[in-house]
Amino acid sequence: MGLTYSNKEKLKSKKLIDQLFSEGRSVSAYPLRMVFLKTIHDDTNLITKAGVSVSKKHFKKAVDRNRIKRLLREVYRLNKSAYFNNITTQYALMILYIGKDKPTYVEVEHSMNKLFDRFVEMESKKNS
RNA sequence: UAAGUAAAUCGCCUUAUCGCUGUCACGCCAUUGGCGUGAUGGAGGAAAGUCCGAACACCAUAGUGCAGUCAUAGUGGUUAAUGGCCACCAGCCGUGAGGCUAGGAAAAGUGCAACAGAAAGUAUGUACAGGUAAUGCUGUAGUGAAAUCAGGUAAACUCUAUGAGGUGCAAUGUCAUGUAUACCAACGUUUGAGUGCGGCACGUGCGAUUGUUGGAGGGUAGGCAGCUAGAGUGUAUUGGUAACAAUGCAUCCAGAUAAAUGAUAAGGAUUUUCUUUUUAGAAUUCUUUUCUAAAAAGAAAAGUACAGAAUUCGGCUUAUAGAUUUGCUUACUUA
Numbered sequence: 047m048g049l050t051y052s053n054k055e056k057l058k059s060k061k062l063i064d065q066l067f068s069e070g071r072s073v074s075a076y077p078l079r080m081v082f083l084k085t086i087h088d089d090t091n092l093i094t095k096a097g098v099s100v101s102k103k104h105f106k107k108a109v110d111r112n113r114i115k116r117l118l119r120e121v122y123r124l125n126k127s128a129y130f131n132n133i134t135t136q137y138a139l140m141i142l143y144i145g146k147d148k149p150t151y152v153e154v155e156h157s158m159n160k161l162f163d164r165f166v167e168m169e170s171k172k173n174s
Numbered sequence: 175u176a177a178g179u180a181a182a183u184c185g186c187c188u189u190a191u192c193g194c195u196g197u198c199a200c201g202c203c204a205u206u207g208g209c210g211u212g213a214u215g216g217a218g219g220a221a222a223g224u225c226c227g228a229a230c231a232c233c234a235u236a237g238u239g240c241a242g243u244c245a246u247a248g249u250g251g252u253u254a255a256u257g258g259c260c261a262c263c264a265g266c267c268g269u270g271a272g273g274c275u276a277g278g279a280a281a282a283g284u285g286c287a288a289c290a291g292a293a294a295g296u297a298u299g300u301a302c303a304g305g306u307a308a309u310g311c312u313g314u315a316g317u318g319a320a321a322u323c324a325g326g327u328a329a330a331c332u333c334u335a336u337g338a339g340g341u342g343c344a345a346u347g348u349c350a351u352g353u354a355u356a357c358c359a360a361c362g363u364u365u366g367a368g369u370g371c372g373g374c375a376c377g378u379g380c381g382a383u384u385g386u387u388g389g390a391g392g393g394u395a396g397g398c399a400g401c402u403a404g405a406g407u408g409u410a411u412u413g414g415u416a417a418c419a420a421u422g423c424a425u426c427c428a429g430a431u432a433a434a435u436g437a438u439a440a441g442g443a444u445u446u447u448c449u450u451u452u453u454a455g456a457a458u459u460c461u462u463u464u465c466u467a468a469a470a471a472g473a474a475a476a477g478u479a480c481a482g483a484a485u486u487c488g489g490c491u492u493a494u495a496g497a498u499u500u501g502c503u504u505a506c507u508u509a
Contacts, residue, residue, distance in 0.1 A: 051193070058432065061395065097432055108222090108482050112436095116194095120437045123193065140432085151437070 051123040057097035057138055066138050073168055075161040077145025078118075078154075082165070085138045093130050096122060096139040104146045114143050121154045129162045133169075 057063060062085065070083035085095075098118040100111045118141055130137075141158075143149075 053195085053434095056432080059395085060432085063432070099432070109480095112482060115432095116436055120193080124437085 051119060055095060057095040057140060062095070062138055063097070063140070066140055070138070070140075073161065073165050074144070075157050075164060077143060077147075077149065078157050078161050079142045079144050080161055080165065081140045081142070083138045085136055093133060093135075094126070094137045094139055096126075096141065098122070098141045098143070100143045104144075105148075110148060114149065117149065117151055117154045118143060118158075121151070121158050125155065125158060125162065129166055135169075 057066075065085075066081055066083045070081045072079055072081045074080070098115050100114045100118075102111070105111045105114065122141065141161075
């Protein structure tokens with residue numbers, strides 16, 4: 047798993063997203079919140095399929111939403127290998143930005159690391 | 175030089191590393207297709223609001239008249255079209271350059287009108303004068319923009335003229351996994367309900383039900399088309415006061431779909447502030463010092479707006495840090 051985030055790794059299926067929100071569990075580290083669900087992808091090499099989302103309620107301008115989503119994607123791309131390379135189960139993820147202010151790159155990176163720490167902890171506990 | 179006014183243009187840049195997405199070429203795996211490598215494209219002047227006008231698509235629709243609803247409203251031109259744009263006229267505002275205009279009709283009717291005034295539409299009081307059989311019957315004074323004489327107002331109803339089907343690319347077309355299955359065919363199964371032949375039984379045919387296969391329908395997930403070469407862009411010439419048009423040459427310039435066009439680092443540009451130096455002017459009794467303006471150098475921090483394509487065009491409206499250019503006006507200075 048490299049530093050890529052190509053089309054395949056994006057969560058695109060409407061069905062899967064609906065399922066994720068209705069059945070998935072969540073973990074949060076303000077201003078981020080992640081909904082996740084164990085699934086089986088068609089491609090066995092793939093570990094995760096991930097999407098990002100920003101509330102239209104808090105950010106009315108499309109420019110702001112785009113900016114935040116790009117940051118989230120970028121941080122996910124650069125940091126995911128550290129956490130998900132050791133995992134064999136397949137997941138569908140959706141990362142939500144629930145804050146109300148525009149973040150910087152460093153802030154997002156910091157809180158996403160925190161988020162993933164909690165996620166890994168939660169899952170290892172459950173498995174053991 | 176300052177202030178103003180009109181119009182036009184630009185609206186951060188470069189490099190490195192790591193990524194996203196379209197297209198093309200090659201290679202590999204290979205059924206559609208997938209992967210890799212390389213090359214090359216990848217947000218705006220408003221992409222925004224969705225306010226007008228079109229293209230395109232589907233639905234509706236015999237023709238005509240009347241009524242209603244909505245829109246438009248000087249004249250001429252321009253355009254695919256418009257309620258846009260251009261020119262001119264008129265009115266109003268401004269010293270001026272210029273700006274603004276919802277600029278058809280008040281003798282079809284209805285309504286409305288501050289203050290003043292007796293009275294503003296159901297009119298008619300006072301004083302004086304005139305007049306009559308009698309009466310506000312007549313005149314003057316007084317109020318007001320306007321007094322039995324009418325006027326103003328149609329971003330009040332109204333009238334006149336002209337125009338107008340509806341819904342929007344989540345339109346629409348097409349391929350179709352899976353699931354359930356109206357229907358048809360073949361084969362098989364069964365307590366075989368029911369039923370034809372027959373007086374009855376046997377027998378035999380049809381056959382509810384159920385299973386398999388095939389056909390056909392339906393159209394969900396999803397894919398493809400629509401989907402970007404167009405009333406295109408740049409430039410030159412010609413015609414026209416102009417909007418705009420014609421012709422020649424050159425050119426291809428985003429197509430995503432939980433939605434690409436980014437992130438990080440370094441450097442630069444620009445604006446603001448401060449310091450120093452120089453020059454000019456002013457204040458002060460002189461050196462000094464202080465203030466103002468300009469230029470150069472340095473430093474520091476802060477700022478670099480508004481804002482993100484979603485079928486495509488032509489407009490309008492609104493938002494916008496900062497920068498540039500041109501025409502003109504007014505004031506001042508110098509010659």
